[in-house]
Amino acid sequence: MTAEVPARQTVRTMCPMNCMPTQCGMLVELEGDRVVRVRGDRDNPESHGFLCPRGRAAGEIVDNPRRILTPMGREAPGRPWSPVSWDVALDRLAGAIREAGPGATAVWPGHGVFISTLGGQIARRFTYQLGAQWWHPSIVCWGLGGLGFWLTGVTEVHTGEDLADNADLVLLWGANLASQPLTGPHLAAARRRGAHVVAIDVRVNEAFGVATEGILVRPGTDAALALAMAHVIVEEGLHDRDFVERHTAGFEEFRRHVHPLTPAWAEGETGVPAERIIALARRLASTPRSMILAGGSSMHKSGNSWHAARAISSLLGLTGAVGRPGAGMGPRHGASPHGMGLGSIGVPQPASTSMVSEMESILDELERGRIEVILLPGSNFVSGFASSRRVERALSRMRMVASFDLFPNETTEGFAHLSLPGTSWLEETGCKVTNTNVHLMDRMLAPRGESRPLWWLLDQLGGRLGLPELLPGGSAESALDRILDHDATGHVTIAELREGSGNVPLRVSPVAHPDLEFDTPSGRLEFVSERAVELGLPSLPVYEPPVENHVRALAARRFPLVLTYGRTLTHFHSFYDHGRALPSLARIDPEPRLWLNLEDAAARGVVDGARIRIHNDRGDMIAVAQVTDRVPPGVVWMHDGYEGLNRLSSGARTVTDAAAKAFPAGSASYEARVQVEAV
16 A cells, blocks of 8 residues: 655655766656656755756656556557457467467566666566576677676776766767766766876767867777777887786787787777877877776677777776776776675576577567567667568567556557556656665656556466466565665665665775676786687777778768767657657757768758758668767768667677687677768
């Protein structure tokens, strides 16, 4: 039972957006059972009152007229929807799973179920209990870059607070700040101390506004830039010889490897003048307290981006900027500080879940009919996967597609047989675990309509399929307590958070790798990786020109513009139909807009605000031109998630099966060359 709500009250919670590793606190003003206002929480130890446009729009979620509030079913995609009871929907979904078999069933969760900390773990627990296929959500996000950092061994990150207090040089390498906006205030604090901030990206993004200098690099050439910087540091003897000798592996081979990779060579690949590459390398080597913030998603929408992650992290091995305040890798999505961890409610992965979590392999298996039933909790399959034409064809042939979300999306409307309503963040109890704190997100409102939390859906479905108890301890709160049972959290419980201030600091180090131990077979930072060789990958960080940019010569003539992606402060993957379900965000960003350089626009007779057709040999989409000098000639940019965008992108394989199994890195290249014409 929900306690009686006073007529007017203000309650403390966390923003429902998943802008990890940082997160904004918010105050929600309630009138009865209705949200009347949200604002930043000045007492939050991380955000101190800051709340980005996505957070300020959160009040539009709960009673939004577009919300799915009752289970809906239909016989086949394209047929009319009809309301059904939960019992009918669950019986139908369970029946489809029994007929297809667990091995022909897949669960692919999205960011939408990771808000409360419980969702991701409970979805994996259910999937493994069932013996179904599980695809890691990071394959459309940070996984590919994470692979590169893992191979080098630089897997831990500093906190934003350490950056603000101690870093004297910050390289924002593909970090556009939209996915972790709280980094902005930390950068501003560092600038006020006199820190030099360099933004490196394929476009002039918002990070350039807080940077001391900006460097534009051609898409897919970040590894070339990093390796040329390594060449300068090594050839000029600027590397930290003591650190290299004591804490790295493979330096001599790496030194020989970068010898021919000169700044002049890199200028031809990256478009960055050689003298700027030399100056940046010297600045990095001469600044003991230097920090690199690598981009999360947008930087890694390129088939060779994991090479870039290896090369970038190798720079820290050369300079010895590791393990000290202000020196190391800055906060990024998918990485944690030293000492971080959580308890687990997981179960062993059964051998039957044999599909490789790699995008092209998944698409191949879908086209062979291997998967007949798919459950999509908080995810939008069509907008998330590259080569989405292939996804659409495969979904159209499935026995059952079930979507569980707050709002309908392209996958729900085009391909689902069941549309199941989920609760919002104020209608269930959860918590946020950031890089510095644990925050309570307590239930404040009664669920709207017939919406239910994910754990309830999976528990009910598991009961119909004869699975063991889903919730350890028999309740969502006890399952959360199990997850929070870790030294890093101080073994805090939900009840203790509720009785206290609502948050506790994590027992973690603000400094990454303070013990100078690395997650590699040698325990050292590895320039040369035997683990990579075992996984069928190059032993050294290499530069491979992007296939779409350099190898497809015919495509380059027909489709001369390189399409790049990123995020904005109005959307985050498929949250709330990419923000379009929330009126204030839709007003800011009402339609797909393609950034197009002035020269490229003039050559095509395109003016700012004109409707355009973007197309290649994979597909096309309609958008609006944003003619700007913030992208260089030959490059176009759009934020990801819009319908039709991934019909243009390549789902080509980027890593081996062994690598995808060893690390959740099965991303596609997402590369695309396009042509643009006025409609």
